[in-house]
Amino acid sequence: MRAMLRSLLARLRRRQRGPRERVRDYAPAGAAVYLGTMGEVEVEEALKPLLPLSAASPLLVVLIGRTWRGRVVVREGKIVAAELEGVDEGSALKRIRRARGPALVMAFPARALQQSSGSGDLPSSP
Structure with missing residues (x-):
């Protein structure tokens, strides 16, 4: 019983620490600002040149491997x-941090999508 409770608590803690944002919460806001390839390196290493670009606005990075x-x-x-693709959101x-190249890398400026109010009303025109 205790082991089961411990595992449930551990799962809850992992969910709380995990990313609260989802990729689906963002949409491209313009043309690609970066197009390149990554070799046999991990994704985090390949994204290092893009980190300064993400200071001004979020980036949506698309990675296409073999x-x-x-x-x-x-x-x-x-x-x-x-x-x-093919993996549940939690893992x-x-x-993706452990994924290795080669891969095509495309980065787009991103904008956060507005959360719907749930009322279903269309916005009024000015």
């Missing part, structure tokens, strides 16, 4: 959300 596809949101020099960040 056998995998992922999207990452980088804001203020940190990966805040990750999505890896996507961990797995």
Whole structure:
């Protein structure tokens, strides 16, 4: 019983510490600001040149490898959300950090999507 409670508490703590943002919360806000490739390095190493660009506005980074596809949101020099095709959201960040190249890397300025109010009303025109 105690072991089960401990594992439940550990799961809850991991969820609290995990990224609260999702890649789906962001949309491209313009043309690509970076297009390149990454070699046989980990994704975090390949994203280092993009970190200064993410200081002004978030970046939506699309990564296309031979056998995998992922999207990452980088804001203020940190990966805040990750999505890896075929992987659940909870472990996507961990797995995408370990993903290795070669891959195509495209970075777009991103904007946060507004959360819907849930009322279903259309905005009034001015």
